[in-house]
Amino acid sequence: MNAPLNISRRTFIKATALVAGGLVIAFAIPQAKRFLLPGETKAPADASGSKLPAPNAFLRIGTDNTITVLLAHSEMGQSIWTTLPMLIAEELDADWSKIQVEHAGAAPQYVHTAYGIQITGGSSTTWSEFDRYRQAGALTRALLINAAAQELGVAKETLRTENGFVVSADKKISYGELAEAAAKLETPTTVVLKDPKDWKIIGKATKRLDSAAKINGTAKFGQDVQFEGLKTAMVARAPVFGGKVKSFDASASKQIKGVQNVVQVPTGVAVIADNYWSAKQGRDALKIDWDLGPNAGLDSKKMVEDYRALAATTGTVAAKAGDSQAALKQAKTVVKAEYVAPYLAHSPMEPLNCTVKIDKDACEIWTGTQMQTTDQAAAAKILGLKPEQVTIHTLFLGGGFGRRANPAADFVSEAVQVAKAAGVPVKTVWSREDDVKGGYYRPMFLHQANIALDDKGLPIAWEHTAVGQSIMLGTPFETVMIKDGVDATSVEGTADSPYLKSIANHQVQLHTVKADIPVLWWRSVGHSHTAFVMESLIDELANAAKRDPLEYRRELLKDHPRHLAALNLAAEKADWGKPLPKGVFRGIAVHESFGSFVAQVAEVSVNAGEVKVHRMISAIDCGLAVNPESLTAQMQSSVSFGLGAALQSEITFKDGQVQQSNFHDYQVLRMKDMPKVEVYIVPSTEKMGGVGEPGLPPVAPAVTNAIFAATGRRIRTLPIGTQLA
Incomplete structure (x- = not known):
């Protein structure tokens, strides 16, 4: 060549x-x-x-x-x-x-x-x-x-x-x-x-x-940065998004050993100290009078009610063919369902941090970032420098999942503001609680679907409405990613679903909610909730048609060979149709995202309301697998990340404040709950797709479909939590 x-x-x-x-x-x-x-x-x-x-x-x-x-x-x-x-x-x-x-x-x-x-x-x-x-x-x-x-x-x-x-x-x-x-x-x-x-x-x-x-221990992460004269800062931020400092008293903070300075910055009040513990104690001792602003009444339950009411109105059309409403009126069998997916934090194992050193005509930044261009530009704007005068030292990232690729450059901008106000080199560190409460979440979404079936149990009309915040609105990507009022990331996996494309009468509508809760892409972006909804709905249709979920998918996807290849390989390796140990049940899901096609089979038991995932069988067609070893690791990681979200993780609001704070109440998957994961690669010469994210979307529906097989109960709201208790 x-x-x-x-x-x-x-x-x-x-x-x-x-x-x-x-x-x-x-x-x-x-x-x-x-x-x-x-x-x-x-x-x-x-x-x-x-x-x-x-x-x-x-x-x-x-x-x-x-x-x-x-x-x-x-x-x-x-x-x-x-x-x-x-x-x-x-x-x-x-x-x-x-x-x-x-x-x-x-x-x-x-x-x-x-x-x-x-x-x-x-x-x-x-x-x-x-x-x-x-x-x-x-x-x-x-x-x-x-x-x-x-x-x-x-x-x-x-x-x-x-x-x-x-x-x-x-x-x-x-x-x-x-x-x-x-x-x-x-x-x-x-x-x-x-x-x-x-x-x-x-x-x-x-x-x-x-x-x-x-x-x-020689790998250098952001938290490892240390040099002569470097101070550590922690920022007290408003307990409600959009809140502002009215006044503050730092006298008690300044009495704490190691605290060197207390300064106000756009995001709150920063305590600069010799080390992390002094900075934390100093921040805890601050007395701040907050203006909580217009979001002091935010409540998750009320938000779901508002989303539901909005779904009942006409939205912006994201995809349309034929006349779905007329077809629904004439149908004898109609499946109706509502699904809700919560706000989610990224929760990387390394909380956010950024070190900044400002000189007269230059700035150096040490951080783990996924988006150097925007971070560099943001720092330059704050300091009145040209972007090329800002040097970013990219370090190993202790996890990102999208949080460290923020168009708003929030944690980097804040660290630059802190160092600018302090007048010394500063490492601004977020605690785990800061990370969980600090925003830029996967947005909450509500989906409603009305689906008409023919006498063979196959879909002939599909009405679908999604309600949630846009992650692109107000970002530099808005002009590219939002067309005719539709954020492509809000409807990916629904508007372009292979299931809908084969239905002559279908319509997908979107209601984009404007709220002051900062949102951002989260591992697998919109697919993280749309795959849960679509693959759960397909199982609902299979049940209504009294068909095996695997065979039903095979019929609907007969013109989609890459979906079928992943689906069939996962089913084969899971011995679909063969008996399982008593009390263990299977669920299946298949989804395309980021140019790759992934099927997941979950083997699940439910005892006294407690869900146990014993085994996950994953199959992926990503085109050429450059390094099968890293591909396998990423699929295993997707299972772990996806199971935590499906089973336990959510961000909720009451009186305007985030209710979760650390891993005890914003739970991710524990080691004891990690199932056996088998990964199989579809031999493929097709165009290469991604690997880091596509394994996640089918995880939740595979598990909830298995729960339905085990209990007859359909999980339509995540996380599963104690719903089965």
């Missing part, structure tokens, strides 16, 4: 240089697209109409034979620290033991090949970088071969590479020995990529490169 690089001589000379006696490679793919999902081809223009710079990334080869890959994305547990270097190592014929990895800084050359900003999200890293990281390896290999050909005085066609060496008939030269000479050569305009049949690394299960550092 010949891959055009489109790198000019001038561009290459600028970006390729001797670094510590080695070779630096800059590589680029032109015509970056913004906000595209796998399979889309047309890139919307950005809001300003300007063309964004082509994305770049870098590779270094040292004279000591080390190969350092700089990641344009952030490692937060999803294993791109290993997967992306695999792409380079494959085409480079590198010695895997010599591979090192670093996070790249925040800079225009590192923008996402599809989204046009530097971001890690949307389960997009591997498929978006598949071409340019391979091309980087192939380009580097070509330069090394050319350098060796000159040194040996032979034709380059007579040379080959293997395991970090260029090999001639009777000689071999290490990449490190060739690095300096290669740095001075003219860059090729095209490179030849390997045929997949010749891959030695891509597609093979590969152990993580970051495991050792995370085990021995």
